[in-house]
Amino acid sequence: MKQFWILTAFLSLSLFSSDRIGRLPVYKIAVEVTNQTAEALLLRDFMKDQIQTTGRGLISLPLQDFESSVWEFDKEGIASPKSAEALRKLTDVDKLALITTEDGQAVISFVDVLHQKLEYRNSLPDSLSKTLVFDFLGFLDKKNIYLALSETGSGSNSQLKINSLKPTYVAGEAIRFEIESAEDNFVYVVLVPDNQKGEPVLLFPNQYQIDNFIRKGDKVTIPDKRISFKASSPPSKDRIRAFASREEWKEFQLRSKKEDSFYKILPPAVTGTKTTARSMVIPQTITASIEQSPVVEWEYQIISR
Known part of the structure; x- marks a missing residue:
């Protein structure tokens, strides 16, 4: 209990x-890639389109001076000091979605900017990257419901x-x-x-x-x-x-x-x-x-x- x-x-x-x-119960979300591969860029664009066209979130403009190498979180999801410092600079977004593709795997991470904490992380083979996006959207639906209940x-x-x-x-x-x-x-x-x-x-x-x-x-x-x-x-x-x-x-x-x-x-x-x-x-x-x-x-x- x-x-x-x-x-x-x-x-x-x-x-x-x-x-x-x-208030519209959705978050302002920045979607960025941590490696500039063709697969990661395609996955980013697909995910942004899915979020925006279904009204699940407000997509922000690309972040200026985005550092792709600073994102580290411990096993409880707490940001490292360097990552926390980078998150403090993001004053105009609620959530940060990070997309990575490497070694045949696609990875989506979702970060609460205010509390500097990793909320979601999942990976699937590149061939199932769209399924990975839909799994993430199910998680985002839950977050939007909780926002609606709260606000x-x-x-x-x-x-x-x-x-x-x-x-x-x-x-x-x-x-x-x-x-x-x-x-x-x-x-x-x-x-x-x-x-x-x-x-x-x-x-x-x-x-x-x-x-x-x-x-x-x-x-x-x-x-x-x-x-x-x-x-x-x-x-x-x-x-x-x-x-x-x-x-x-x-x-x-x-x-x-x-x-x-x-x-x-x-x-x-x-x-x-x-x-x-x-x-x-x-x-x-x-x-x-x-x-x-x-x-x-x-x-x-x-x-x-």
Whole structure:
């Protein structure tokens, strides 16, 4: 069971801040090659075209003074000091995609520029380079869904009300609250970790509370008392976002590990197997249900003992 981290000393109820409303849930991505082979350049152009034409991201202009030899990451994906220094210079992109072809292999690496961390790395033989791109696009679909859960929605939500959420919590204390719906809705409650350092977690529905259709006036305790949901160190400031939807989000997979009580929201393409061109979902529609659902957001902080 995962534990979640929240920090410091007051509760603020915020109705979806105006700077987030209408934000397109895609990243600005720089796609570069680390070796100037004909195969790498063709793969780069194919990948850029796939990202841009399907709306999966905004492709940046080629990076000026791009150094192809500095990209090194440890086994946890943390950038080396030289790579971190190079990433700090990339002020106008969110993600960096690196393409390499060597010794008959094609390699795609995807780097979070802000956190200076390798998020994705995979390789296949050159003959399967397009399959490699589609596998990466499945991963990018997941990232776009998480961005939509964290930053989008149709505006302030008067249809949902939260009860019993305390102003402060102490690390290790159980967190439990109540959602009340003013209309008949499917309700999705998501925990968004601090500064996008982790992936959003679906608190409701969950493995014990599968039915998330809440009728007008009904109240539901989240999470179920059979689930332990605690704030713990290291301290951080997290957000809880509740979406009200007239329709069920059937286009998503809800998956968890056996030991987890809560779900991750994943696109249909992320199945744990290699994806193909035919199985890819066009993401202009994959995040629409999130973007169009009214959302209300609570930010709260936990004090350490």
